[in-house]
Amino acid sequence: MTALLEGHNVVMSFGGLTAVHDVSFQVQPGEIFGLIGPNGAGKTTLFRCITGVYRATAGKILFKGHEITRLMPHDTCVLGVTNTHQIVKPFQDMTVLDNVRVGAFFGRGWARGEVKDATREAMRVLEFTRLAGKAHALARNLTLPDRKRLEVARALATRPELLLLDEVVAGLNPTETDMMVELIRQLRDSGITIFMVEHVMRAVLNVSDRIMVLSYGDKIAEGTPRQVASDPKVIEAYLGKGFANQPPRAGE
Template identity: 55%
Template sequence: MLEIDRLSRAFGGLKAVNEVSFTLQRGEILGLIGPNGAGKTTLFNCVAGAIKPSSGSIRLEGAEIGGLKSHRVCRMGLGRTYQIVRPFNNLTVFDNVIVGALNRSRRMQEARLLAMDALQVTGLIPMKDMLAVNLTLPGRKRLEIARALATGPKLLLLDEVMAGLNPTEIEAAIELIRDIRKSGITVLIVEHLMRVITSVSDRIVVLHHGQKLAEGDPATVMNDPAVIEAYLGEDFLA
């Protein structure tokens, strides 16, 4: 579904992403991990159309999307969340999600139905008439996912949706991600919580200094000496 081939993005003399290649199969959950500054968010931004790659190729279902504007990439079936959630605070939860749905349909009646479906999936129906500013952090995280789902993605990019959640909230978020995959949506997820990544991911790609350090199933990657040295540390291995 997603093919990244020798993707690079430079900022002046710094290569934030340096010739990274990997593929994501339809129906798969792929985890993307690495230390702060490894290039994860830059790669996300290139894939989602927020910034242009310096070189390389990004193909979604065979179509080149590298360098396209984010609204065009979204309409081709790619949705994303942001690490720092920024809802429209003075709109209701329902209206926030309708904004996402209007990227998929210009008809308000249809957009409202799409928004209700996204609220149902994310468990936000009871809060749909609340102002977004009054949501708890877990609620705002779910709202971020609901807005992305309302755009009708085939591929969903999740950027640290667990950050700031307590263990109970994390377990609920893990189940939500699994439900999203069951609905037929492919997922690429960036997350620092190894318990989350290892429990939801079919495969993991590790970035370090902008380059791909390792790729494979969770058990293989977590036991890779290079990954332990560069990112996980000996305490994780113990």
């Protein structure tokens, strides 16, 4: 099986600082692949190398077997790779619907689309993300959970095949977290492959099929949630000893 996304020895340096160091990975079609690690580990930087916001200093990134290392974000988006932002960035003075319509115009297959098609697609996405009732609200007036869902909705409207989620759970309460986890599962079940960065262990261990761990730019582990949660290197670098005493139960 060809991996949907592959990174081969990816390096990203900013002057003297190497934020991502020789990281290789594969994301298989249809999986939920988690990415965890301490603050400053290079998670967002790796996402930016994949989407083309940053051009990797060395190494290669392949999407469906084709190299995308040097593409720009609008090119990777048209191919089917879209991300959400850690700090959500809606167009504040536009309505929820218009924010999502922008995504519909820019994504896969919409180059010759009509406004009514973009509107229909945007409404479908708003139903899916349970924001349809707020379609005409201004983005600036949304609560944090709704803004997080809008960020997902804007990305979804581009019709991604691979969706990179950067901390979409952070800041949500437990009930809202469960709703977001359920939404992520539904996205995967609808055929979208998910690559997600998350600090909320309850969410990422629960929903991921496999997880990769970065620390100071280095890949230090990869495996099932159970494997990484009990890996001494991961406990030392990130999870802490308290976590090791209370590993997640099967199915959690």
